[in-house]
Amino acid sequence: MTALFALATSLLWGLADFGGGVLTRRIPALSVVVVSQGIAAVVLGTIVAATGGWSEAGPQLWFAFAAGLVGPVALLSFYKALALGPMGVVSPLATLSVAVPVGVGLCLGERPGLTQAAGIAVAVTGVVLAGGPQLKGAGVQRRAILLTLVAALGFGTVFALIAEASTTVTGLFLALFVQRLTNVAVGGAALYASVRRGGPALPASGFPWASLPALAFVGLADVAANGTYSVAAQHGPITIAAVLASLYPVVTALAARGFLRERLRAVQAAGAGLALVGTLLLATG
Numbered sequence: 001m002t003a004l005f006a007l008a009t010s011l012l013w014g015l016a017d018f019g020g021g022v023l024t025r026r027i028p029a030l031s032v033v034v035v036s037q038g039i040a041a042v043v044l045g046t047i048v049a050a051t052g053g054w055s056e057a058g059p060q061l062w063f064a065f066a067a068g069l070v071g072p073v074a075l076l077s078f079y080k081a082l083a084l085g086p087m088g089v090v091s092p093l094a095t096l097s098v099a100v101p102v103g104v105g106l107c108l109g110e111r112p113g114l115t116q117a118a119g120i121a122v123a124v125t126g127v128v129l130a131g132g133p134q135l136k137g138a139g140v141q142r143r144a145i146l147l148t149l150v151a152a153l154g155f156g157t158v159f160a161l162i163a164e165a166s167t168t169v170t171g172l173f174l175a176l177f178v179q180r181l182t183n184v185a186v187g188g189a190a191l192y193a194s195v196r197r198g199g200p201a202l203p204a205s206g207f208p209w210a211s212l213p214a215l216a217f218v219g220l221a222d223v224a225a226n227g228t229y230s231v232a233a234q235h236g237p238i239t240i241a242a243v244l245a246s247l248y249p250v251v252t253a254l255a256a257r258g259f260l261r262e263r264l265r266a267v268q269a270a271g272a273g274l275a276l277v278g279t280l281l282l283a284t285g
Helices: 003-024 030-051 061-084 087-107 114-130 140-163 169-196 209-234 239-247 247-258 265-282
Strands: none
Touching: 003 030, 003 209, 003 239, 003 247, 030 169, 030 209, 030 239, 061 140, 061 169, 087 140, 114 140, 114 239, 114 247, 114 265, 140 169, 140 209, 140 239, 169 209, 209 239
């Protein structure tokens, strides 16, 4: 069950990242975050009201609140790092986020077996290579490296926090709702500050109503990914769940190949293959 839900997390996060990346080509990144997360918050609020999720309120919701604070900071740091580039360095470096939940699992006493340890090493190597690391040619600004490391730490922290935010299904909906409300509040404040400094809130053509379904998909896929990861982490070792969930860059690369006809570099194809081998080792270990 851990492997199944963690792989579902990778699929959902990979597609959400792909959709978000496409949308930010024509809509300001902060607006994509606020609108997509706002739609997700409305849907989750409806589910919580229908299932009586408020009865699950308790101290564990502070983990969801913290995840909601950290998430937008990590995402915006990642977007800024991508803008500074080169993306071939920034994208693979962000996969260091897996070190946070794996470290938490090890501190809690988890000790993967030999086959699983080999699977972790192979899968992480595959994810880094699937990002298409740019090993030569372009210099990297120190600020881009710093922002990427901040993003990686933030993403990994969200992994660890959301796994502790609930123990039941209805409680999970409530935790995700709290996280999304916090995301919208933080993102909205950042958007307001950006507009005050003269930044755009919307494209010159106005609100992109035609993109609303895509924005909804990005927000809901991100929510679903947080939910499946939480289930995976609760039903198995965090070390395994985190590594399998971190395969989402492979999904993003394959989506770009399928929908945008982007060609995979040889190193990316090799990375996807290694990620698959690592997945098999973890699932059978």
